[in-house]
Amino acid sequence: MSILLEAHFVKSVAEWRDLPPDTGTEVAFVGRSNAGKSTAINAVVRHKLAFVSRTPGRTQTINFYSCGEGQRLVDLPGYGYAAVPLKERKRWGELISAYLQKRHALQGIIAIMDARHPFTELDRQLLAWLSRSPPYLHVLLTKADKLTRQEAHNTLRACTEVLSDILPSATLQLFSGTTGMGVSTVQKLIWNWLHKKTPG
Numbered sequence: 528m529s530i531l532l533e534a535h536f537v538k539s540v541a542e543w544r545d546l547p548p549d550t551g552t553e554v555a556f557v558g559r560s561n562a563g564k565s566t567a568i569n570a571v572v573r574h575k576l577a578f579v580s581r582t583p584g585r586t587q588t589i590n591f592y593s594c595g596e597g598q599r600l601v602d603l604p605g606y607g608y609a610a611v612p613l614k615e616r617k618r619w620g621e622l623i624s625a626y627l628q629k630r631h632a633l634q635g636i637i638a639i640m641d642a643r644h645p646f647t648e649l650d651r652q653l654l655a656w657l658s659r660s661p662p663y664l665h666v667l668l669t670k671a672d673k674l675t676r677q678e679a680h681n682t683l684r685a686c687t688e689v690l691s692d693i694l695p696s697a698t699l700q701l702f703s704g705t706t707g708m709g710v711s712t713v714q715k716l717i718w719n720w721l722h723k724k725t726p727g
């Protein structure tokens with residue numbers, strides 16, 4: 528797991544032509560703005576790598592972090608922030624859908640959803656792109672520390688059902704970057720993906 532802890536920033540990319548060479552292995556984080564993506568990334572690498580913000584939607588670039596020879600974590604820009612101009616949102620959609628569907632290095636995707644508002648319309652649109660592409664998908668239901676035990680139980684059950692309809696091979700878990708709930712599970716999964724090991 529130590530490779531994750533060594534993750535460091537490589538570059539920010541706004542255009543397809545600027546992506547790093549499509550070699551090695553990558554795991555990408557994607558999610559609706561403010562769902563807790565930056566907090567999740569920082570919890571997984573155990574240091575401040577991604578910018579945690581109260582102003583969602585600021586980062587419209589794809590950020591690459593190296594965590595070993597040819598192994599990268601990829602922070603995709605958050606979606607669904609209304610203040611981002613339409614033209615910019617369209618460009619976002621084109622770049623992200625192309626990245627998710629065409630990138631050979633991409634082994635797995637960590638989709639971040641707020642456990643209190645999972646599977647929004649935009650989340651479903653994103654998952655529809657993924658269901659046409661080969662990489663593995665794992666959903667983190669973040670901010671789970673805000674749920675009672677009963678709510679957490681119900682959320683997990685309902686989300687498992689929804690996800691199995693959308694993409695049966697995908698997996699999911701409750702997560703909290705704030706309390707550390709579920710962090711070691713997702714670290715192991717990412718490590719396996721970066722080393723091209725199948726889930727399970």
Ligand code: GDP
Pocket residue numbers: 558559560561562563564565566567578579580581583584605669670671672673702703704705706
């Ligand atoms: P991003 O826009 O998806 O990168 O979201 P951020 O990581 O910037 O988080 C958005 C807000 O949610 C911030 O105020 C975070 O402190 C808060 N947050 C993120 N993850 C958690 C979590 O697991 N638990 C709690 N209680 N708050 C969280």
